[in-house]
Amino acid sequence: MDMTIFTVIENVPVADKTFRIVLSAGDPGFSNEAEFVNIALDGFYLRRPISVCESAPGRITLYYKTVGAGTEAMSRLVPGQTLDVMTGLGRGFDSSSSKKSALLVGGGLGVAPLLPLCKALWGEGKKVTVIMGFNKEDEIILADSFRSFGAQVYISTADGSVGTKGFVTDVINTLDLSRFDFFYTCGPLVMMKAVCTTLPLPGQASLEERMGCGAGYCYGCSINTAQGPRRVCKDGPVFNKEDIIW
Ligand SMILES: Cc1cc2nc3c(=O)[nH]c(=O)nc-3n(C[C@H](O)[C@H](O)[C@H](O)COP(=O)(O)OP(=O)(O)OC[C@H]3O[C@@H](n4cnc5c(N)ncnc54)[C@H](O)[C@@H]3O)c2cc1C
Numbered sequence: 001m002d003m004t005i006f007t008v009i010e011n012v013p014v015a016d017k018t019f020r021i022v023l024s025a026g027d028p029g030f031s032n033e034a035e036f037v038n039i040a041l042d043g044f045y046l047r048r049p050i051s052v053c054e055s056a057p058g059r060i061t062l063y064y065k066t067v068g069a070g071t072e073a074m075s076r077l078v079p080g081q082t083l084d085v086m087t088g089l090g091r092g093f094d095s096s097s098s099k100k101s102a103l104l105v106g107g108g109l110g111v112a113p114l115l116p117l118c119k120a121l122w123g124e125g126k127k128v129t130v131i132m133g134f135n136k137e138d139e140i141i142l143a144d145s146f147r148s149f150g151a152q153v154y155i156s157t158a159d160g161s162v163g164t165k166g167f168v169t170d171v172i173n174t175l176d177l178s179r180f181d182f183f184y185t186c187g188p189l190v191m192m193k194a195v196c197t198t199l200p201l202p203g204q205a206s207l208e209e210r211m212g213c214g215a216g217y218c219y220g221c222s223i224n225t226a227q228g229p230r231r232v233c234k235d236g237p238v239f240n241k242e243d244i245i246w
């Protein structure tokens, strides 16, 4: 875990209530290997955890949805402003758990941390299929980015404006699941529960909990798992399907 002062390079709307923010560490030697960052915002006591979607030497790219006062404040940041960011947080997805063909299932902003996983799986020569679920067309993000890493992409929308009308599980029901050896999921809890309890495959899910310190000290993000109490920020946010108690 490190504290890094980043400079905002870009902070632009990319979909309904959804922004992409590109942050520069100033140091070209900076590299991000971790799952999420925790961002301090002026006027807010607690930091806001956001998944790292793209990493390049010296910079990171995040996607976030404005859901409350903190993310609204983030959306008003302009290029040149600085941000105090806690980096190096969380245990991410394990790409080595899939041997040949992985199924990635993301809902809403939950697709963001699946992109670096897709890139890793692609780099390891594995087949990747992605199911992305959104409410409507103007919420869709990153579909072409997944395709650029060789993934076959299926989209579901609740209103039927793009792809399959309904939920990610409606797409899952149309697929030959014997093609896959492992799944990875991130998104709303109700979606991940449906995915984990219906898919007859081993898998991992990235959980979200309200966080205090974000770095393993306060135990504010503790959950019960089959292995006993675990901290989402330090022991997760990614957990094996069989360890999650829904
Ligand atoms: C590991 C992790 C990764 C995340 N990655 C992303 C991402 O890539 N993009 C994105 O848009 N959102 C992500 N979230 C959710 C994001 O942290 C919340 O949407 C954000 O903190 C809301 O802050 P707010 O002030 O706008 O909302 P408010 O509702 O006003 O927040 C009040 C408090 O609750 C916390 N909180 C509210 N919603 C959540 C939530 N879903 N999860 C955890 N804490 C919450 C806030 O951090 C704050 O402390 C992630 C959450 C976690 C735990």
Ligand code: FES
Pocket (backbone or CB within 6 Å): 210, 211, 212, 213, 214, 215, 216, 217, 218, 219, 220, 221, 222, 231, 232, 233, 234
């Ligand atoms: S938020 Fe403090 S231990 Fe997880």
